[in-house]
Amino acid sequence: MGTSQTTVIVGGSIAGLLAAAAASPASEAVTIVERDDLPAGPEHRRGVPQGTQVHALLAVGQQNMERLLPGIVAELQEAGGTLVDGPGDLAVYTASGWTGRAPSDAKVVCARRPLIEWVIRKRVLTLPNVTVLKGNVTGLVANEDRTRVVGVSLRGADDVPADLVIDASGRSSKAPTWISDLGYDAPGEQELRSYVGYTTVPVRLPEDALPTGVAGVLSHPHPRNLRGGSVVPCDNGLHLVSALSMMNVDPPRDMPSLLEFVDRAASPVVGQVARTAEPVGDVVAYRMPGSRRRLWERLERRPEGFVAIGDAVMSFNPLYGQGMSLAAVEAVLLADTLADVSDLREPGLAGRIQGNFTATIETVFGIVVGTDSAYEGAELDGIEPPSADAAAFKKALSELATEDAEVSLAVKYVGHYFKPELLTAPAIREKVERWITEGRTSSKLDPTTIPGPVG
Structure with missing residues (x-):
């Protein structure tokens, strides 16, 4: 490894933490720049407005996190996370009826986002060359001819130099503006606006609330019923009751309204189970426009030394629970690419990393488009609906x-x-x-x- 092999990660999200773990073996130093004060425990973080909503770590996410952080799934369980057989243990009602349940190897870690992020953060920060710097990134620093990113600028502080900058700042990433400021075109975008709403509350269920062998029940919204609901396990013996909505149906904001909402889901079972629950936390609503993909890999001109990852590349309808797992896959692809190089300043490296994400991103985006484009009034920009x-x-x-x-x-x-x-x-x-x-x-x-x- 040459001298001054440094990586800067913009954002201490799950995608940022996993990117830090991926970059660690190839870097002398990895600095995560995060604007939030990172909590010392499994507490909600201001920079993750959807953090109180339903989250799940899918099998592919677990497999890839284990590649980067061996034993992390066991640590999530030790911290209170619940491991369930998604296809076998969760009863799911769709427009076609009850999806068949069958035993599988597709285990899901169910836990609230703050717990998952906390466990991953603790583990990543044990890596000897990974540190966190509190700061607000305001742009990219380039070399004299602007062909290479050589660091990031911070509000009210000195620039942070880097041989590789990885943007993991999420859906609200300013990276398109940052590279435009360096004289490059911003990436094109594809967007599907299906106007998603969520409301979630943690609850304690009585032991007989669900049938034997059923860990949770979901009634998905669909084009003939824009309201849905779920009661799913999270962590430490609790469940989450959620109202799920599409196409600008306003999510409820208090417990009585939440119960009335889930009563109108396609299956009344969700409402019946929810009404047996004892709330143990706040009712929190969240809205988002839908799914958006930034086409970083298609840039004809790009600066060396800059990569985007996680929601900075693609954010999508959280109903499908794929965001954390996609970030884990991307992080492993990053690690595998870096394992083959001896210098983070190698020409073409950033473009190669970005391109290696493409196949997985297209797969996940295709799943979302195939479902959400069916809603009347869904807005598709730069996307062809399924035939x-x-x-x-x-x-x-x-x-x-x-x-x-x-x-x-x-x-x-x-x-x-x-x-x-x-x-x-x-x-x-x-x-x-x-x-x-x-x-x-x-x-x-x-x-x-x-x-x-x-x-």
Whole structure:
């Protein structure tokens, strides 16, 4: 390794922490610049307005975090996180009925965001070359001919030099403006505005609130019912009751309104379970426009030494619970790319890192677009909606997943492992095409009773 191999991470979010872990082996020093005071425990942080809402760490996220921080999943459980079999233990009602439950390897860590971030932060900050600097980044510092980023500027403080700058400052990232200030075009954007609303409250459930073998229940919003709800495990024996809304349906802001809202979900089971719950915290609402992708990898000209990661690249409808896991995948891709270089100033390195994120980002963004574009009035900028054939295939797949364990697991594994190729396997495609040809529909539409696992 050459001299002065330093990395600066903008933002101490989960994406920033994981990026720091990924960059640590290739750097003499990694500095995380964070504007918030980082709490000493699992407490809400002002810079994460959605932090009190439902979060889940999917199987692919766990696998990739373990690559970077071995033993981290066990540490999350020791801190109170709950490990459940997502496809097997969670009852999910959709427009097609109850998605078939079947035992799987797709375990999910359910915990509140502050706990997850705290456990990861503690672990990352044990790395001897990783430090946190409190500061507000105001721009990128470039060399004289502006071909390379060589650090970041801070409000009211000295610049922080770096050989590699990684922006993990989230959805509100100012990096497009920062590189424009250096004379480069800002990245293009793709956006799907489906106007998402969430309200969540932590609760304690009585032991018999859910059927045996069911850890939580979700009734997703869909184009025919813009209101949904969920009761899912979080940490330390608690659950979260959430109201979920789409297309500008205003989320409730107090407990009576929340209960009335979830009563109007497609399945009344959510409301029934929620009404047995004892609230143990505040009711907090959150709204966001939808999903947005910044096309950093398509820049024709880019400065060396700068990479964007996490929500600074793509932020999306949190209903799908994929954000933390996507950040973990990107961090491992970052680590793998850096493992092959001896100098962080290697020409083309930043562009190569950014490009290596593309396949996974396109997979996850495609999942979101395939679902949220179906809402009447959804606004698509720079995005083509799915074709009629693709929409028909997706509808049949969802219906078949209510009755067929193989298909149900394939559908869920796409979301849990980011592997869309599972749905084009010959056995799955043959079943779906037969379903369409025979004109069949789901028989699991009764919303009032959670069925047992499918065979």
